[in-house]
Every structure is written in C-alpha cells, then in structure tokens.
Amino acid sequence: MGRRNDHTRKELKEMAIKAGVELIEERGFQNFSIRKVAAKIGYSAGTLYNVFENSDDLVFHINSVTLDDLQNYIETKLDQELKGVEAIKRMGDRYIEFAHEYNSRWNALFEYRRPLDSELPQWYLLKLNSLFAIVEKLLLPFVHGDIESAKRVAKVLWGGVHGICSLGLTQRMGQDGTELLKTLANSLIENYISGLTQAKE
Amino acid sequence: MGRRNDHTRKELKEMAIKAGVELIEERGFQNFSIRKVAAKIGYSAGTLYNVFENSDDLVFHINSVTLDDLQNYIETKLDQELKGVEAIKRMGDRYIEFAHEYNSRWNALFEYRRPLDSELPQWYLLKLNSLFAIVEKLLLPFVHGDIESAKRVAKVLWGGVHGICSLGLTQRMGQDGTELLKTLANSLIENYISGLTQAKE
DNA sequence: ATTGCAATTGAACAGCGTTTATTTTACTTA
C-alpha cells in the first residue's frame, strides 16, 4: 500500500500512543512491541518510524500519558480541605493506589533497560518536574517558604514513597498488600516531617 | 560436539553466572543475553538449558551474586564503632555507593520486565530478607526491642533509601550526583528516626 | 494523462529465547 490519507501524522501518533497504552495495560510491558502497536492500529511497523524515532521514543510518549493520568489521579481526589501533613499523606496513598491499579503502566515508567549512556528526553523531565512541584507546594509551609528546601524535602518524600511502593509491589519486601504499603508511606511522611520541623526549632 | 567432561554441572553453572556478571557489568543489562553468556564460556546456548530453567533463572542467579556482593560491601565497611543512627546512615551511604559503582548490576536487580503473574523464587526472597535483617538489628534499640516494629521501620528505611537512590541514579529527580543523594538519604534516616522516637515518648 | 512526490509496505537483517533431533563422547558391560 502506498500513500493514503486515512490519518494525519498527528492522528497516527495519537493512535499509536493510545494503542500502546492499551497494550501495556492489558498484557503487561513484557508483551509490548512496536510491531504489535502497528498491527493494532492497522499499519505496518515501518510506518511508525515516520512518526517516532524508535521504540524507546514511543515508550516515552506512552509513559508521558501515564504521567498525565497519574498527576490527574493525584490531583482530582486531593481533598482541598486537607492541609499540611495530611494532604501529603493523601498524596502518598494516591500514588500507591495508582501504582496498584495501573500496575503495568506504572511499571513501564521505571523500565531501565536502555543503553548505559542514554538520557531521558528533556520534555519528559519537565513532566516529571511538574509532579514534584505538587508536593513542593504543599511543603512550603514546613520550610518557611524556602523553595530550595522544599525541593530537597520533596525529593526525599517522593523518592521515599516511591521506593516503598516499588519494593512493595514487586514483592521485594515480602507479601505486603497495598494497605500496609500505605501505612508505611504514611509513617515515613509523618515522622520525617515531624523530625524535620523539630530539628529546625 | 557431544558429551565432554571438561566441566561438571556445578562448574558450568558457576562459569555461566560469572560470565553473566561480567557481561552485565561491562556492557549493561541491555546487552545481556543467554546466547552471549554461552559464547563467553565456550558452550552453546542449548547447554545452558541443562543447568538453568530459562533465561530468567540465570538472571536470578546473577542477581544473587550481586546481592551477596552488596551485603558484603555494606557489612565490611560498616564501622563497628558507629552506633545507632550513625550506623544506619552509613548503611544508606554504602547502598548508594554500591548502586553507583556497580550500576549495571544494581539496575539488573530491579528489572521488572517479567510476566505479570510471575513470582520471585523463594531462595531469592530469603536472600533479600537477610539484607533487611541487617538494618532490623540496628533498629532494635529504637523500638524497645520489638522485632515486629523493627521490621516495619526497616521496610520504611530500606524502601525510602532505595527510592531516593533509584530515582536519583536514573535521572528522574534532576541531575543530582551521588553526594547529594547521600545527603537526602541521610536526611531521611535522621529525621524519620527522630520523628519516630519522639512520637513514642 | 503524465509526472513527481510522499506515504506505506514488505522484505531483509541480525539478533533474541527456547525446543528438539541428531551427533558425539564417555562410561559400562561382555
């Protein structure tokens, strides 16, 4: 088949990303391939190389959608009533819930199997940044408005909660369910901030 | 070639694991394959299937060596003089140093790309357990000797430090170097334990 | 209509994990 005006470039790109999201969600990242994505949208694999640099590029775009969904998932149910530590604890809960509910896509976010020297795309880093920004904002009251401190504390908390979630969901800490993982994350958030604020006074 | 008594089963297994460790360390997990391991030790790929269930099984054995090395790395320089929080902080530092120094092997430990329903081997879980045990022991003084509490706190701290290390080394928190990551991990350990002990009193 | 361009394809390549029939070797028995 030659040129056919079924879809614009943009449409093609969106179709591929959507199909990729579904493929990962339904059958796991293990089962993902650029050929299957192509088949799913009725194109050949070669065509996708007009739209994406390579397979990794497609995965980054799929992961980008997942990050959007994650951000949305966290923000929508982030009760505006909740203040301070409670709000952050709720964020941790939501992160773990998301990781559990959309486990395959969440796993895909942290696939490392890429060339040793490769770097994450700039636009992707910016998206990650905006996730950190949410908690940074919530942390400002605890660090007397110092944004640099907030950034550091946010890294500790995001990193910490992610680590608990990561080791937990991949069975590397035993058979703990998500409820226990939330308890652990809450403990981390509560006591870390408690320790932090007291040290400063 | 047919039967040849060059090596025993045990030797073959060890040679393959050693070659696998080197292959990952030198060229990254991305570059690992059971065929390359076979070539590296002068056997065909099929032979390795007499000794390992499959490729995953070989990877688990390689990772097992990495866990041994990690445990050794942490314990040997764990200054016996250091007590309490300081000892745990040192452990965090050593974990991050190891992850940095043996980055490819450390990454291989957390490769998730396996079937959705698959479980980690029992013997592998036991090995992970003994890593947790190190910090559990150090934590006992802070939880009045309650081993269950120590286990929970150990999960929070291991998970937390791992998360900071993981996001940090994979460039998901910016361009932070290992020194900053250690600072973040130390902050986590110090303030979390501080918050924890105060809440109890 | 003819031309030219752009999009799409299928085939090709080198690699992968895994299985299996076949071959080669070593060991055991006569």
Added chain:
DNA sequence: TAAGTAAAATAAACGCTGTTCAATTGCAAT
C-alpha cells in the same frame, strides 16, 4: 578389547524482536 548404552553438547529450527530500505502505491498538481 569391542559393543552397547547413556549422557551431554550441538546445530538447526521456530517464531518472535527492532530497525532499515528498496520498491510500490496513491494522491495532487501540472
């Protein structure tokens, strides 16, 4: 020592992978 048996290693095959590229097809403008 020779024959027979069992074990171990291999090569080839299968179906998959990402990626590239020449050939083909369809569209649009001349």
